[in-house]
Amino acid sequence: MTKKLLASAALLSVLAGAGLAETPPLEQKERYKVGFAQMESNNPWRIAETKSFHDTAESCNWDLIATDAAGSAAKQVADVDSMIAQGIDVLFLPPREEKPLIPAVMKAQAAGIPVFLVDRSVDPDVAKPGEHFVAFLGSDFIDQGERAADWLIENFEGDQGIIVELEGTTGSSPANDRKQGFDERIAQDDRFQIVASQTGDFARDLGRQVMETLLQAHPDVNVVYAHNDEMAIGAIQALELAGRKPGEDVTIVSIDGTRDALQAIIDGKMGVTVESSPFFGPLACEVMGKYAAGEEIPGWVQVEDRIFTADNAAEHIDEAY
Numbered sequence: 001m002t003k004k005l006l007a008s009a010a011l012l013s014v015l016a017g018a019g020l021a022e023t024p025p026l027e028q029k030e031r032y033k034v035g036f037a038q039m040e041s042n043n044p045w046r047i048a049e050t051k052s053f054h055d056t057a058e059s060c061n062w063d064l065i066a067t068d069a070a071g072s073a074a075k076q077v078a079d080v081d082s083m084i085a086q087g088i089d090v091l092f093l094p095p096r097e098e099k100p101l102i103p104a105v106m107k108a109q110a111a112g113i114p115v116f117l118v119d120r121s122v123d124p125d126v127a128k129p130g131e132h133f134v135a136f137l138g139s140d141f142i143d144q145g146e147r148a149a150d151w152l153i154e155n156f157e158g159d160q161g162i163i164v165e166l167e168g169t170t171g172s173s174p175a176n177d178r179k180q181g182f183d184e185r186i187a188q189d190d191r192f193q194i195v196a197s198q199t200g201d202f203a204r205d206l207g208r209q210v211m212e213t214l215l216q217a218h219p220d221v222n223v224v225y226a227h228n229d230e231m232a233i234g235a236i237q238a239l240e241l242a243g244r245k246p247g248e249d250v251t252i253v254s255i256d257g258t259r260d261a262l263q264a265i266i267d268g269k270m271g272v273t274v275e276s277s278p279f280f281g282p283l284a285c286e287v288m289g290k291y292a293a294g295e296e297i298p299g300w301v302q303v304e305d306r307i308f309t310a311d312n313a314a315e316h317i318d319e320a321y
């Protein structure tokens, strides 16, 4: 174990032993100093989420401190540290990965700051809602993966589906759960085989590069399941460069509901995207208000997701991001 890991393990056991495993109350006041520690801003989903917090700051009376960790869990931890030093009243945190952000959650809580996890969660074996943080606000990622698989099972017309899976950020809750939901469901239909599953870090460029490489090894691929739309769009670019016809000879299945994905569905290149909404600002305002008023908050404030296909993509593209 490295020194750093030992130090954070020690911190965790000190905090647990000190009986701090209870979420701090939130005072009711006119204005709040609110921290939002964003993990990265390299895709439309993240940008839409950050904008949603900025838009909400006005209507919810927040002085918002928003940071951008530029894809580094270590920077995200440091950003939380600096917010604690600046005296925020409440923290909204989308933990980039499940484990490295746990010390940041514990530290904020130890400083008397209620923590709400938004859009991604942490390792449930180590940090728990109602104890170490107030609640997780977000989607059911296992269900998203299952719904993507169900759509494929119902709509795939060939005899044999050769699937390449593009995974999200390694160690992140949506990557873990979207994989589990899809893989388990698809294993029940023996027409399908997942021949490769590799991370594209939820990023368009990496999705494209990984798809290019996997195409060489598996030229017979006829299904791509991407854990988000950005990687799906990257995969479409790689397939087209290789002379393939996404939507005709390759079925593309994805998650999020970005504008580019809805356009790809309208253009006939993508089959489905299961929604995962980035608009967390208003929900954050509402849940925080209830918490300050002493209301009981469920450990998981679940967001309901729609599904976008050729049947409704055109109807929803104007509201997409």
Ligand code: GYE
Pocket: 043, 045, 046, 119, 120, 174, 202, 227, 228, 229, 255, 256, 276
């Ligand atoms: O699907 C992806 C983003 O955590 C739910 O992260 C979120 C995911 C979303 O980068 O596009």
